[in-house]
Amino acid sequence: MLFRKANSFMGALKASRSRATCLKGLNASWLRLRTNHSSPFSDLSDPEIPLPVLSSRSRGVRPPSCDSGIASPLPSDSFKYLTWHELEEHDVQGNQIRCPRVREGPSEEERFFRGEHHTLCARKKLTENEKWEQRLQENWENCVSLNLSYQDLGDLYQVENCKRILRRLIRVERLWLVDNSLTDLSAICLPRCKELKLSRNHFTSFKQLPKLPAIQHLSLDENNIETLHGLCALRHTPLESLVLQRNPCEFHDNYRQLVFSNLPNLKMLDGILKLPEDCPPPETNFMSKICTIL
Incomplete structure (x- = not known):
C-alpha cells in the first residue's frame, strides 16, 4: 500500500516537472522570437509594462462612445x-x-x-x-485664378456668401465653381473671366449664367439645361470651347448645328472640334422656296 502511494507521488512529481520544463522552453523561445523580430519599440506591448494614460481633460477629448468606439470630438474639431x-x-x-x-x-x-x-x-x-x-x-479683388469648388453650398446663407465673393472677383481670369448646388448667377458679372467651370450644378437655362464678356472656355456639363434658348447671349463673346454634355438639351435634333449657328466663334463643342456637318445648310431666299413648292 505504501509502495503504491510512493510510486503515484513520484509520477505526479515527474509530470509537474515536465510541464514546468515545457513552459520554460516556450517562454525562452518566445523571448528569442521577440528579440529577433520585434522593433525596439515593441516592448510597449508587454502587459507587464504600464502604458501612460492621457487625461481627457488635458487633451480636450471626450471618452470613447459606446456605439462608435472612437474618441469624439478630436482636438481639431473646434476649428x-x-x-x-x-x-x-x-x-x-x-x-x-x-x-x-x-x-x-x-x-x-x-x-x-x-x-x-x-x-x-x-x-x-x-x-x-x-x-x-x-x-x-x-482681397478677392486681386484674385486671378481661383477654385471655389465643392464648397457644400446647400443652405441659402451659404449661397449668398458665395455670391458676395463672386461680386468682388473683378480681375479673375480662371474660375472653378464645380458641384456647388448653384442655380442662378445672372446678377453676377465676371468682366475678365476667360475660363469658367460650372459643372455639376443646378442650372436650368443659359439665362441663369453670369455675364461673361471675355469668356473663351465654358463648362456646363452635368446640369439640367433643357433648351438652347438664351444661348445667343454668348454670341458676341470670344467663346471658343463649350461643354454641354449630360444636359437634356444634348438630345435635341440638330443639336450641334444649332449650337454652332448661335455661336459663330465656337471651335469646339463637348471636346470635339467643329466638323463640316456641324455647319448649318445655307439659307435659301423666300422666292426659291416658293418655286420649290410650285
Missing part, C-alpha cells in the same frame, strides 16, 4: 467651421490661396442643438472694424 482668415496670427490673403474654403459654419444656435458645444468657443463675435479688416484680408 472645423473656421475659414482661414478667422485664424489668429497670420497674414495670408485670399489671392494667395488657390483653393480657399469660403463656406461659413452654421450659427451658434444650430451648433448648440447639434450638440457641438466644443465649437462655440472657437468663434468670437467680431466688431465692425474687425469685420472690415477681414474683408480686406480676403
Whole structure:
C-alpha cells in the first residue's frame, strides 16, 4: 500500500516537472522570437509594462462612445467651421490661396442643438472694424485664378456668401465653381473671366449664367439645361470651347448645328472640334422656296 502511494507521488512529481520544463522552453523561445523580430519599440506591448494614460481633460477629448468606439470630438474639431482668415496670427490673403474654403459654419444656435458645444468657443463675435479688416484680408479683388469648388453650398446663407465673393472677383481670369448646388448667377458679372467651370450644378437655362464678356472656355456639363434658348447671349463673346454634355438639351435634333449657328466663334463643342456637318445648310431666299413648292 505504501509502495503504491510512493510510486503515484513520484509520477505526479515527474509530470509537474515536465510541464514546468515545457513552459520554460516556450517562454525562452518566445523571448528569442521577440528579440529577433520585434522593433525596439515593441516592448510597449508587454502587459507587464504600464502604458501612460492621457487625461481627457488635458487633451480636450471626450471618452470613447459606446456605439462608435472612437474618441469624439478630436482636438481639431473646434476649428472645423473656421475659414482661414478667422485664424489668429497670420497674414495670408485670399489671392494667395488657390483653393480657399469660403463656406461659413452654421450659427451658434444650430451648433448648440447639434450638440457641438466644443465649437462655440472657437468663434468670437467680431466688431465692425474687425469685420472690415477681414474683408480686406480676403482681397478677392486681386484674385486671378481661383477654385471655389465643392464648397457644400446647400443652405441659402451659404449661397449668398458665395455670391458676395463672386461680386468682388473683378480681375479673375480662371474660375472653378464645380458641384456647388448653384442655380442662378445672372446678377453676377465676371468682366475678365476667360475660363469658367460650372459643372455639376443646378442650372436650368443659359439665362441663369453670369455675364461673361471675355469668356473663351465654358463648362456646363452635368446640369439640367433643357433648351438652347438664351444661348445667343454668348454670341458676341470670344467663346471658343463649350461643354454641354449630360444636359437634356444634348438630345435635341440638330443639336450641334444649332449650337454652332448661335455661336459663330465656337471651335469646339463637348471636346470635339467643329466638323463640316456641324455647319448649318445655307439659307435659301423666300422666292426659291416658293418655286420649290410650285
